Amino acid sequence: MKLEIRLEEKNDYRKVEEIIREAFWNLYVPGASEHFILHSLRNSEVAVPELNFIAVKDGEIVGQIFYTKAEIKDKDGKKHEILNFGPLCVTPKYHNLGIGKALIEHSRKVAAEMGYKGIAIYGYPGYYTRVGFQSGAKFGIARADGAFPKALLVMELYPDSLKGISGNLHEFLSDLQFDGEEFLKYESSFPPKEKKYKPSQDLFAEMVNKMEDPENIKIY
Numbered sequence: 001m002k003l004e005i006r007l008e009e010k011n012d013y014r015k016v017e018e019i020i021r022e023a024f025w026n027l028y029v030p031g032a033s034e035h036f037i038l039h040s041l042r043n044s045e046v047a048v049p050e051l052n053f054i055a056v057k058d059g060e061i062v063g064q065i066f067y068t069k070a071e072i073k074d075k076d077g078k079k080h081e082i083l084n085f086g087p088l089c090v091t092p093k094y095h096n097l098g099i100g101k102a103l104i105e106h107s108r109k110v111a112a113e114m115g116y117k118g119i120a121i122y123g124y125p126g127y128y129t130r131v132g133f134q135s136g137a138k139f140g141i142a143r144a145d146g147a148f149p150k151a152l153l154v155m156e157l158y159p160d161s162l163k164g165i166s167g168n169l170h171e172f173l174s175d176l177q178f179d180g181e182e183f184l185k186y187e188s189s190f191p192p193k194e195k196k197y198k199p200s201q202d203l204f205a206e207m208v209n210k211m212e213d214p215e216n217i218k219i220y
C-alpha cells in the first residue's frame, strides 16, 4: 500500500471534514460533531497547524489527525505546554491497515522536532497503548480534579521528556464554547444522513461512565 502522510492544505479542508463526518457518524452518539470541531478550530489560537496531517492513499484522503495545545499545571502552579489531539480518524474501509498508527507516529516525530515534550489525550486504552501511550498515572498526570481515569493517556516524545513534569491536565479545547445554531447551519451543508443507535455508543458511554467511577479512578 502506498501511503503518503502530508500536511493538510486549504484545498483539502472540505474533503477532510467529509471523511471525519463519515468516520464518526453514529459511532459514539447518534450523528456526529467532530467534523464541526475541526472546522471551527483549524484557524484558532489553540490549533497547531504544523501538525495537522492527513493520510493520502492513491490520491484519496483516507485519514487525518488534528492537534491542539494543552498544558500540565504542576503543584507549584507552573505550566508546562504539551499537546492534545482529536479528532483522529481513518476512513472505515481502510481501518486496520496501520494508517492511524502511521498518522500518530509521523506527527509525534514532528512534534518532538518542534520541541514539544508530550501528548495527553482521553481515549480507548486498548488502542492507544498499542501506539505508545501509557496511563497518565504513570507520569503523575491527572485530570483537572486530580483524578487518574484510565482513559487519560500520555506519550513522551523522547526518552524521559516528561521527567519532572506532573500535575493536572488542562486542554484548551475543553474551554471552547460551540454555537449550536452555527453547527446546524454547517451540518445542513452536507447531504442528509440518518442519526441512529449503534452498539459502539454503549461502549463509549461505558468508557465515559468508568471515568467517573471511583473504582476506576484514584484521587490524590
Ligand SMILES: CC(C)(COP(=O)(O)OP(=O)(O)OC[C@H]1O[C@@H](n2cnc3c(N)ncnc32)[C@H](O)[C@@H]1OP(=O)(O)O)[C@@H](O)C(=O)NCCC(=O)NCCS
Binding pocket: 023, 024, 027, 086, 087, 088, 089, 090, 091, 094, 095, 096, 097, 098, 099, 100, 101, 102, 123, 124, 125, 126, 127, 130
Ligand atoms: C481509531 C482509528 C483512527 C484507528 O485507525 P486504524 O488505521 O484502523 O488503526 P491501525 O491500523 O493503526 O490499528 C488497528 C489495530 O488497532 C485495533 N483497534 C482499533 N480500535 C481499537 C480500540 N478501540 N480498542 C482496541 N484496539 C483497537 C484494531 O483491532 C487493529 O488491531 P490489529 O492490528 O491487531 O488487527 C480508526 O479506527 C477510526 O478512525 N475510528 C473512528 C474514529 C475514532 O474513534 N477516532 C479516535 C477517537 S478521536
